[in-house]
Amino acid sequence: MNPLLLLILIPALTMAGIMLAGDVKQARVISAVGMSAQLLFSFVLLYWFYQLRQSGNTDEMVFVSTTVWYPSLNIQLKFGIDGISMSMIMLTSIVTFAGVFVSWQVEYLTKEFFISLILLATGVFGFFISLDLFTMFLFYEVAVIPMYLLIGIWGSGPKEYSAMKLTLMLMGGSALLLVGLLGIYFNSAANGGPLTFDLMQIAKNGLPREAQMFFFPFTFIGFGILGALFPFHTWSPDGHASAPTAVSMLHAGVLMKLGGYGCFRVAMYLMPEAAHAMAWFFIILTTVSVVYGAFGAIWQKDLKYINAYSSVSHCGLVLFALLMMNETATTGALLQMISHGLMTALFFALIGMIYGRTHTRMIDEMGGLMKVIPFVSVLYVFAGLASLGLPGLSGFVAEMTIFVGSFQNVDTFHRVATIVACSSIVITAVYILRVVGILLLGPVRNNHYLELKDAMWFEKLGGVTLLVSIMIIGIAPLWLSNLLREPLAAMLNQLTN
């Protein structure tokens, strides 16, 4: 059996276990055990991956297995990973692990909550290991649907509106995507042979230029919506604001990465000519995203809105760097995906902890939290510093790789775009320090807060897991950078020729 299938099987078994669980406590423990096993298995997989590479295996994809699923349309269950998907799997399992622990205290419909949460994660895992466009799309939808339920049922505020908005906008993206994918499918045999959804096969065959020019925008925008591409990002602030903590974590931390991953692996990789021809337009959009999101964040008062806008800015940087289409910038984009995934998950976890205690997310209603809940506050400062790109934390590594990489494009247009994007490091510092100053420092403004309890063990576990991951990347980035870079040479070769 393909070991990758375990990535789907473990969550499936966990869900079955939760269903059989007698009470809330058992459900929690089963989820925790399941996701710990998943995390552990990701490490094992990473080890196997390195072993394969060390033994001289230089295949583009490893652990490949193919099963024809629906012969008349040539749909296959084709799985396989390379360095990029490997690191995305690591990211997903870390964030899911932390998410389960942060949701420890969910009281309402606990079993259903954990099942939906893990189902969402399963969709993401499936997406990252799929090499068949149809299966990929299938898993993508598997991830989006539970999101609707999670926000609609366990959310807060105008949750029905937000859940509906988020789902509809993402579904709109899916619709565009479906058009794009079918377009790719029906042009996949331009040089003879059967039509196929097989990613690697399509890349090898190549698509005709006219088809690329027509279907690239559909695919890129379809995935781009998920990656919070300006101006299709507004589901993000509302959606996050209403979503329960773990859902925000998974969503911003992992699901939004599907967008960037898809933009690169499907849209750009399969349609390189169109990508080249249209890059300028999307570079403008993403440059706007980067700066616009950062400026938008300055004016917000709700913690989740601040983080949502900050995500628009940071995810804008991901697409921005991908469109630069050189090895360094692309490595930076992938690093940024992982870095942003971890730190934004940490942010949302902490916001959840703060909200759970103070019952507000408005920064001007709080103040001086450092004194009353130091553990949460210190983690928040760390997350903030990672977000504003402090060396030693992951954000710096990613951003610098992006900026240096983008600057390698010599023409004035790319240079100016890079410098504009660089300026976000200052604006980010402004809004992060503003929040830290108002929320955590200063005198305690509300006397009720003096009695707040600091983080519980499960919250500490979730938060520290994320922080440690951020620090490992920040302090020793070389291994990850090499892991991501390894498959890029071949892919970029495809893109630049």
Added chain:
Amino acid sequence: MDFSFTILILALPLFSFALLGLTSKSLKADLAGYAGTTSLLVITVLSYLAAWRYFGGGDAEAGFGTTIAMNYLWLNFTDTLQIHIGILLDSLSIMMLVVITTVSLMVHIYSLGYMKGEKGFQRYYAFLSLFTFSMLGLVVATNIFQMYIFWELVGVSSYLLIGFYYERPSAVAASKKAFIVTRFADLGFLIGILMLSFSTGTFDFDALTSPTGPVISQPAGSLFMGLSVTTWAMLFIFMGGAGKSAMFPLHIWLPDAMEGPTPVSALIHAATMVVAGVYLVARLFPIYAMSAPEALDVISYIGSFTSLFAAVIACTQLDIKRVLAYSTLSQIGYMMVALGVSGYGGEAGLGYMASLFHLFTHAFFKALLFLGAGSVIHAVHSNMMTDMGGLRKYMPVTHVTFLIACLTIAGLPPLSGFFSKDEILVAAFEHNKIIFAVQWLVAGITAFYMFRLYFNIFWNRTPEYHHAPHESPVTMTLPLSFLAVASVFAGFVPFHELVTSDGKAFETSFHVLVALPSIAVALVGIGLAYIMYFKQNERPTKLAASISGIYTAAFHKFYIDEIYIFITKGIIFQFISRPVAWFDRHIVDGTMNLIGNTTVAASVVIRRLQSGKVQLYIWFFASGVLLLTLYMLLQ
């Protein structure tokens, strides 16, 4: 020669930071202080050992070389653009190691007394360790990106230490301001690095600054607005340096940074971090001197203006730490001027040597001034000189050491400040007479405001103290005494044989024509201060009234802060962020909602067709048939 032991100089403070940070409150306060101080003592000894080995083993005539003690690959961007984390030892970095560890050690010892009983004592020492680590990493950087990394870390340690009293809103605001202003400057630094590294294909200082290397020997590339790409890159890089070194107009964060604990001001905002900009220019000096002379001119103008500007403001301030802060700006201006008027190699490099010489002596006497001020503040519990006076009787050690520091900064022989300032004036004299005149004048103003400070604290009227001020404990007076000795004798270090632009020794000569006027102007300054502030009298108020326009402007720091507030609050917040937020909610999101609402509205209309009423369907059917029949008939 083996310098691999220098790795400990970086490892120890990092370890001590991790230890103190992780154990935090579970470690007893005293123990945390001793742990931090001990680790620093070891580092200091190691730095001295490195200096002794390096200068002892080299030959001044042939020039001191560069040693890479270690260099690890940290991240590779491309095949040539790679970040290494390593240790580069040359005369410049060794000198900085000595300065930083010495001052930091003094501050560590001093803080044992000054911060005693403060809440967060462990945190304080953890931050000090972090700062020391970052600063040391900065000066031993082997490549410009490593420098940038530690540059940012220094920035954040400064942020944490300025905001140490985090429950005090003014401290929070000051720390935020410091971070954001320097961050803005760092954006320039980053762009400069991008430009420089792209055109040269390397981050390594060795390759960048080698006079025979490709960067300098190759003719400058294309011009943009009359300046070469290299010049632009070097100007951007200087912007980063100007931010950290608080050069006009990026100086506004430094006076506010005095909100931090006083020993921190001594360490970070007087002796070490704020001279990082000087160090940066010195580190890249061959490029500035040979490929970007226009940038060097800019540096000298900015330095000169800042030194005059800050000196004038210092004459009017009442908060003693702010006087010292403006004094620091002014003195760093001197260092920048010296670099700006310098050439490369041999005697032409006099300015370079003078700048670093002044950096060296300034570190000691300015740290002494701050620690002395801290001792005074510790005794009277106020920063304002109006609350002080006559303290010489109560605090003899502080008084004597403070006086020595004042005489040193005023530039009287044979104290160290005289020698270093004199070299700067000589260098300026040979290069540009106007700059020389300005710096000469600033020397007089410096003497004036320092003695205004001195007389106001230790002489003048004695206010009624709530409880009699007392001399500080020995943990505080010991560092004061040590630094006083260093301030007196640091001038005798033969800098022109040790730290020069090309590493080779050269001869300096004594210029009577420069030395005598500078001594004279200092004496005039001291004399004026004596007349006005030695005893309580009406002269200061009268003088202030007679030049009230300038006085008020200087007292309000020439309204630069207000301009900044206008730009940040008025323009960025109100005119960019707020409209962006509004646009996003109402236009972008509005469009999305509009699409949704239109769909709903359309469905309301269409829904009527699917009402389920059979009569209605029959009616539709019948009218359809009728219409079709009519249509056919008419055809």
